Structures are given as C-alpha cells and as structure tokens.
Amino acid sequence: MNCEEATKLMDGYLDGELDPITNQTIEQHLRECQKCDEAYKTHSALIRSIGNATPYYKAPSGLRERIQSSLRDEITERPTRNVVRDSQVLFRRGQPELRTILSGTPWNWLALAASIVLVAIIAVNLVPRLRRPGADQFLATQLIASHARSLMANHLTDVASSDQHTVKPWLDAKLDFAPPVVDLASEGFPLIGGRLDYLDNRPVAALVYERRKHFINLFIWPAASDAASASKTITRQGYQLLHWADSDFNYWAVSDVNLSDLQTFKQQFETRTPHH
Amino acid sequence: MALLLNEEHAHETEDSDPKIVKFTVVKKREEDHARQVKSTSFEEAMLPHLDAAHNLARWLLRNEQDAQDMVQEAYLRAFKSFAGFHGGNGRAWLLTIVRNTSYTLLKKNRAVDFTTSFDEEIHLAGHESVSPATILEHSEDADLIKEAMDELPAEFREILALRHQEGLSYKEIAEIAQIPPGTVMSRLARARAKLKEYLAARIGREK
Numbered sequence: 371m372n373c374e375e376a377t378k379l380m381d382g383y384l385d386g387e388l389d390p391i392t393n394q395t396i397e398q399h400l401r402e403c404q405k406c407d408e409a410y411k412t413h414s415a416l417i418r419s420i421g422n423a424t425p426y427y428k429a430p431s432g433l434r435e436r437i438q439s440s441l442r443d444e445i446t447e448r449p450t451r452n453v454v455r456d457s458q459v460l461f462r463r464g465q466p467e468l469r470t471i472l473s474g475t476p477w478n479w480l481a482l483a484a485s486i487v488l489v490a491i492i493a494v495n496l497v498p499r500l501r502r503p504g505a506d507q508f509l510a511t512q513l514i515a516s517h518a519r520s521l522m523a524n525h526l527t528d529v530a531s532s533d534q535h536t537v538k539p540w541l542d543a544k545l546d547f548a549p550p551v552v553d554l555a556s557e558g559f560p561l562i563g564g565r566l567d568y569l570d571n572r573p574v575a576a577l578v579y580e581r582r583k584h585f586i587n588l589f590i591w592p593a594a595s596d597a598a599s600a601s602k603t604i605t606r607q608g609y610q611l612l613h614w615a616d617s618d619f620n621y622w623a624v625s626d627v628n629l630s631d632l633q634t635f636k637q638q639f640e641t642r643t644p645h646h
Numbered sequence: 647m648a649l650l651l652n653e654e655h656a657h658e659t660e661d662s663d664p665k666i667v668k669f670t671v672v673k674k675r676e677e678d679h680a681r682q683v684k685s686t687s688f689e690e691a692m693l694p695h696l697d698a699a700h701n702l703a704r705w706l707l708r709n710e711q712d713a714q715d716m717v718q719e720a721y722l723r724a725f726k727s728f729a730g731f732h733g734g735n736g737r738a739w740l741l742t743i744v745r746n747t748s749y750t751l752l753k754k755n756r757a758v759d760f761t762t763s764f765d766e767e768i769h770l771a772g773h774e775s776v777s778p779a780t781i782l783e784h785s786e787d788a789d790l791i792k793e794a795m796d797e798l799p800a801e802f803r804e805i806l807a808l809r810h811q812e813g814l815s816y817k818e819i820a821e822i823a824q825i826p827p828g829t830v831m832s833r834l835a836r837a838r839a840k841l842k843e844y845l846a847a848r849i850g851r852e853k
Contacts, residue, residue, distance in 0.1 A: 381834050381835040381838065382816075382831040385809070385816070385834070387831065412778040415782060416785055419782065419785035420791055420838075420841065420845075421810035421811075423787065423788045424788070424806070424807075424811060425792050426697075426701055426811050427700055427701045427705070427710075428700065428701070429697050429699070429700035430700075433696065433714055433717060433718070434693060436714075437718050437721045438689065438693075440718055440721070440722060441685060441721065441725055444725060444726075445681050485676075492680050511686055511687055514686060515679070515686050518686075519682060568675065568679065607686075
C-alpha cells in the first residue's frame, strides 16, 4: 500500500469500518511510514476531540408533549377510512331490502357475526403491522391502552361501588362468566368499582382498585385451558403489568404503582378468592 | 361475546333504529381501540428517538424554532407511514424522515447549500498558517466548533452529526442520507477536512 491509498482509507480505518484484511494492510503501512503514522495520529486525535466537543441538541422539554398532542389531534380529526366505515354506509343504504330479506332472522346474531368478522379484519390488519414478537406483547399493548384510556376518558367504572356484592352481580349479569370480586380495602387496595372492557377479542371484566391515589385495573377473563400458567411481569412505558392465572381465569393487573405493590396486590387477591 | 356488548349499549339507544345504532357503537369502539393501539405502538417505537431527531433537525436547519416545527412535522409524517415500518432500526427509519423533511424546507427557503457555496477565499484565508497542533488545542472549544460546523454545507453537517453524535455505522448513514455505502467514507473524510480548514481559519483570524 502506498501513502495515497493509506490517506484515502484513513477515515474508514479510524471509524473501524474497514474489513480486517484492509485494516492489517494499513497498520503495516503505518508501521513502515512515519509520515503517514503521524498524520494518522493527529487526524484521529483531532477528529475524536472535535466529535466530543460538538454540541448535542437534546429535544427541549415540551416537544414530546407537543408531538403527542399533535398525534392525538391527527387520530381524532382524521379517522382512518376502512372497511368498517364503508360497510356501515352500505348497511344504512340497503336497510329496507335487508329488512325484508332478513325479517325473522334474529338481528343480534347478525350483529354478532358481523362483529366477529370485523374484529378478525382488524386483527389481521393490525397484527402484521405491529410485528410484536409475541402474543403477550400484543396483549400488553392492548392492556396498557385500555388502562390509559380508562383513566383518560373519564370512564373508569361502569358501576362505581366499593361493595363487592354490588359489583359482582352487575358484572355477572353483563358477562358470560362470573369473575371473582373482592374488596381489599383492609389490605390497602380499596375496590372502586367494575367496568366492562374489550380485550383479546372478547369482553372482559375490569375491576378497579385504588392504591394511594393510583389506580389498578385488574382485567379478568376465563382461562383458555385448565393449566394455570406461571405468573409473569412486563414493564413498559412506566406501567407495570402482572399476569397470573388459576384454573378458571386469566388475570392481568395493570398500573403505574411499583411492581412490589402490584405483587402484594396479587397475593392479597389470591388469598381472598375462593380458588385458593 | 360481542352480543353482550350490544346489550350493554341497548339502553342508551332510542334512535330510529336501535340495531343500527348499537352496531355503530360497537364498531366505533373497535375502531377507536385499533387507532389507540396503533398510536401507542408508534409512540413506543419512535419517541425514544426524539433527541436524535431534534439534534439532526437542529444541525440541518441551524435554528431552534425551525428544528422543533420540523421534528413535529416529521413525527406526523412518520405516524402516517408507520405501516411501512417493518421493525428493525427505528432510529434510522425516523431520521430518514427527519432528514427528508428538513431538506424540503431547506430547498424551499433557497438556503440549500449542498455544496460549498460561499466565498472560500475570504473564509479560509490564512488557515494554512495554523498547525494541526494549534487546532488540537482549540478542539474542545464547543462554541468555536459549533460556528465552524454551521458554516459547512448541509450534507457535511448531516454526516458529521450522524457519525459523531449518533455514532451510526456507515451502513446506517448510507440509509439515512440515501447515498451508496461506498460514498459515506469519502464524504465523511471531506467533511472532516473541511471542518478542520474552517476551524483553522477561525483560529487564524482570532490570533
């Protein structure tokens, strides 16, 4: 290698971007050529020093909020046109004929079928886009969204009561399963109420507990199999998610309280429910 | 399952056709939910790169207010095309959008300076009398370096920020600046040489 070639490759060498063989050839040349070696040392000292001293402009506080709020505007102002929207229009237009054709058909069953199709469409569209590594991650995203929305939209509870004997019958009547409901006020987790939510493509029970001004959403739905899976935790965006299951139900607790509080909550809940 | 949701809303709806309204309510809820999931997932993937986005925009536009507007605009664009993001390097993906958005503004304002456009004879007068050792002495002066760097053409400011501040690989830089990977090294070398010249000229003038 001559000096000209060495000079040309110097920046790549300095940045560690050359292949091993070229690296060796350059090192060989630098050992043999004092002039290039000096030039290299000065250049690298200077470049590193300049790199370190160049100011880095961190985003000012407030920019994040500005972006988040502009994203929210974007979502609410311009809802995505999709199959759902178009099909609604069709339904309205075609109403009288549909009525005639479908008279005598239990409409709710049609709505149910349509819902299932639409949920499937949404799920099929969403899942590949999100590219979540696993079903848990996808579910975690849904759980956090539900939790955040319950606090944001002033829709924390459908039935606000600290009395488990009020909340439980209300939920039982709305769902096709009977979730366990216990008040844990004496353990430091007073029950605030219950709510219906929609997760994992099914209606679920959401119990709301308070912990020192923070809220815990406990989502409950029937377990798919008899096997009780090991409990797991996910931490994301400052939220803690704690999952466990027993022979009957899946449980997901979501909150911004710390993980040990959430684990205490889980233990208390488990000891007070009849499954244990 | 969804049947139960319908019944939940049944009491709220006394419009002309409760069934349609019920149907709409359920759909609305699912749509909102889908959008919320998309938005949450976008913020989760892209907001961690806010500093990188701001830094690049700030170096390209050389103005704080423009940089902030640009970053906001870039995030909106990124959100709209988020479906085209297939995982992988989120920072490089976002920075490409920031870069393209910034260049659009630079071109519009005719402030585009992709090649060295000003009178180098004046700017660079006397730089040859300044030795590398002297430049090295001044190389920790952040203000001096900032001024010299701001004088560089956009493509040089960009590549220096990406390499020295974000620590990106040549491959990532090639992706963001949309140049062949083989061009990255030579452009970086030219940018560094130019920066050294400008520093020398500034130091020479101050003496």
